Amino acid sequence: MESLLHVVQQPIVPFAILLAVILTVPPLFERLRLPGLVGLLAAGVILGPNALKILDTKQPTMELLSDIGLVYLMFVAGLEVDMEQFRKTKYRSAGFGTFTFIVPLIFGTTVGRVFGFDWNASILIGSLFASHTLLAYPIVSRLGVVGNEAVTVTIGATIFTDIGALLVLAVCIAIHKGEFSLTSLFTLLGMLIAYSAIVLFGFDWAGRQFFRRTGDDQGNQFLFVLLAVFLAALGAELIGVEKIVGAFLAGLAVNDAIGEGPVKEKVIFVGSVLFIPVFFVDMGLLIDIPGFLKSLSSIWLTLAIVFGLITSKFLAAFFASLIYRYNKQEMLTMWSLSMPQVAATLAATLVGYRAGILSEGVLNSVLVLMLVTATLGPLITSKVATGLRVQETLVEPVKPKSEIESEITIDNKLSSRFTIVVPVRNPQTERFLIEIAAILAKHEGGRILPLAIPQAHAQMDASELDQALKRNQILLNRAMEMSRELGVEAEPILRIDDAVPQGISRASRENNANLIVMGWSNRASFRARLFGNVIDGVLWASHCPVAITRLLDSPSKIGRILVPMENFTNQAVRLIRFAKILADANQAQITLLNVCDRRTSDTKIAWTTSQMNLLAEKWMPDINTDIKVVANDDIVKAVLIASQLSDLVVLRSERQRTAGGLAMSNITTEIVQQLHCSFVLLGEPQKNYREVVSY
Structure with a gap:
């Protein structure tokens, strides 16, 4: 019995429970057509001190993992800001960012004062209204309307709203600690400006240098990114502001350096499957549903916060549409995109609650706000964003058909023949790959390049490499026979490389390929998502389109x-x-x-x-x-x-x-x-x- 009690008290037990929750609860709720994060919050409520009392926010394991999740949440929020889209409309993004920050800030502050909060807490509540999370970005991306100016402006405005909300949080925390005066305020702002410049420019430069020197070493690049975020978080605390400010700035800083590559995918994957879900479970541990339902004032506060947020975001989008002359559909899209309150809002709420500025009623109200806006925002986006006009819409085409047909992938002068690279690895699918590539090549009067890559590594001896070369040469010989049979020109490529995806991308680029035709493999497994597979690597690095085929x-x-x-x-x-x-x-x-x-x-x-x-x-x-x-x-x-x-x-x-x-x-x-x-x-x-x- 004593040994069992000793095991139960080990810090590893809460970690094991958390893993079980993260693994089973979100898929269950998604089958019920509810967001997975709702399941995580519900699990926190059930397992927390107000129900089964299995988990507690003060357990060392929960404190550590939740803090990492909090930092990670804000880091990913900064990492996923599309800097390229922001640069296209930075001035209009600043304009809409000002509207969608100031108007909700006023509404939120008013709500706080009406319900008896002091000015410091009320302004902090207003800052919670001001930020937003682009929860519906996948919807506008799937609809192909990201190029619409109203959508681009809303994406860019995220930078201004999140930074503004975090700055207000930093000042409110300083005031609450009794450290506020005009001198201390200007000192804090000066240190923030200097710190932000060091993080944004210094980390960006260091990241570019490190990524350039390490080449394809994704392991060390992944560790560099993690080191950057936690150094930035610690640096923020050293100057007297919350670590989530540093985490968000670190995300913005390494954004360009990391690019849209496999390292970014792995960084986000680790956070989205482990640390960020733990943060949501921890938020659930703080919820006291019976106490919330007994308090009539809390219910009215919740209604005021939800109504105030939705209304203020609508007014901000309406004012921007008047100034920039966006139509009704674009205005509603801006409103729905800027409505969801998840990342910065939850992070700032938890910080304010832990600091004693915000009450438990505000915490519960913000969680309800998150659930309502995270559901309502994407739902409205899916309805109103359909059919938005973008520069390349076919209703008013920018490019005539002849121009689209004549353009080639990188530089038409470098490659006068349509070239298709066909990586061959699996003898069972090789025939169909060559056949579909031959159909495309014949249509364009081009050629196919069957590509075989024996993978070499440092511990590989000569006999292993010879065997690999022989196997791949057999595949190439078969590909050449099939090409002659199908009546299409083919030039085989045998290339030794330490990584198959990079080998395919390099060979395609060296031969100015217009298309890569590959076979399908399962990309949904845990191993594939964590370590990547050949398809992922080629998609992230390819300079030309990739046709991934599963031919039965x-x-x-x-x-x-x-x-x-x-x-x-x-x-x-x-x-x-x-x-x-x-x-x-x-x-x-x-x-x-x-x-x-x-x-x-x-x-x-x-x-x-x-x-x-x-x-x-x-x-x-x-x-x-x-x-x-x-x-x-x-x-x-x-x-x-x-x-x-x-x-x-x-x-x-x-x-x-x-x-x-x-x-x-x-x-x-x-x-x-x-x-x-x-x-x-x-x-x-x-x-x-x-x-x-x-x-």
């Missing part, structure tokens, strides 16, 4: 092709043109599918149908085409039903993005995991490379 039968037998589409941009054109090439080769039928909400008006459905007909007439005049607009709230289910009558589904592969470190579901991933037919995923190249596909 020969491409020559494809008779019915399904192309789901949500928008009518040039990205949609690429999917259509890819499908057209396969349809030309096999006299196949193409079905263009759009899934809309059940509440979509008949006028909107008619407009969508007409746009899809225009696409078909313009890009597939000689193809047997079927246009379908299906009203269904479940996009995945609608696509899967349509795929039952298809031999191949052509989808767009999107770069995974989280919102404030919270893992967001990817509709494309859900679809491919359940498809029972062949599919092709067209992946986008790196942002740094100009990319227009010629096929």
Whole structure:
């Protein structure tokens, strides 16, 4: 009995319980169509001191992991700010950022004063209103409307609102500690400015230098990023401000250095599956539901905070739309994007609560606010952002068809022939890969480059390398035989490299490839997400588009092709043109599918149908085409039903993005995991490379 009691008291026990909660609870709630973070909060309530008393916020394990989660949450919030989008509209972003900071700050401060809080606490409540989390970014990305100016401005405004809210938090904490005077205020602001400059410019320079010198050493790069965030957090505390300020600035600082690469994906993954969920469980431990329900004033406070936040964000978007002349749809999109209160709001609330400035009623109210806005914001975005005009929309095309067709991936002068690189590793899928590459190459009058990469490492002896070379040479010989049989020109490449993904990317770049055709592998496993796989590595590093294929039968037998589409941009054109090439080769039928909400008006459905007909007439005049607009709230289910009558589904592969470190579901991933037919995923190249596909 004593030994059992000794084991139960070990710090590892709460950690094991937390892992079990994180592993099982979010998927269960998502099956019930509830956000996973709601499950984490609920688990905290049930396991906390107000229920089963299994976990407590004062346990050393909880304190450590929750603090790391708090820092990580703000770091990821800074890391995921799209600096490239921000630079495009920085002045208008500053304007909207000012509106969506000042107006909610006034509303929140007023709510605080009405409910009897002092000026310091009231202003801090106002600052909680001021920030926002881009929880609906994956939705506007999937809809292809990120290029709309109103969306870009809202994304850029995140920097101003979050920094402003964190500065207010720092001043309020200093006032609460009795350290406030005009001299101390100016001293604090001066130290903040100097500290921010050191972090933003110093860490950015150090990151660029370190990443340049370490090349492909992702392990050390990952550790560098972690070191940067915790050094910045400690530095913030040294100058007398909260560590979450330093964490957010560190995220902004290493943003450009880390880029959109596998290291960023791993950093976010570690946070989203471990530390940030622990933070939400810890927040749940603080919730006293019985006490909250007994207090009538707390309920009124909650209603005032929720109503005040939603109203103030709407007014901020309305004022910005008047000044910048955005239409109603753009104004509503700005409102819905700036409504969710998750990352900075929760972090600042917890800091204020621990410091004794905010009451338990405010803490509970902010948690309710988070749940309401995290649900309502993305829901409204999905309704109002559909059909937003962007620069490349086909309704008013910026580029004529002839110009799109003539452009080549990097530099047309460097490569006059369409080139497709086909990495060959699996003998069982090699035949179909060569076949589909041959169809594309014939259509463009180009060539294919079968690529085999024997992987070498430091501990590898000569005999192992010889065996690897022989195996890969056999694959290349088979690829050449198939190419001759199919009547397409092929040039084999045998390349020794220490990493297969980098080898594929380097060979493609050296040969000015226009397309990479690869086989599919499971990307959903824990190991693949943590360490990455070949597909991930190529997608992150490729300078040209990547076609990821899972072919259950020969491409020559494809008779019915399904192309789901949500928008009518040039990205949609690429999917259509890819499908057209396969349809030309096999006299196949193409079905263009759009899934809309059940509440979509008949006028909107008619407009969508007409746009899809225009696409078909313009890009597939000689193809047997079927246009379908299906009203269904479940996009995945609608696509899967349509795929039952298809031999191949052509989808767009999107770069995974989280919102404030919270893992967001990817509709494309859900679809491919359940498809029972062949599919092709067209992946986008790196942002740094100009990319227009010629096929």
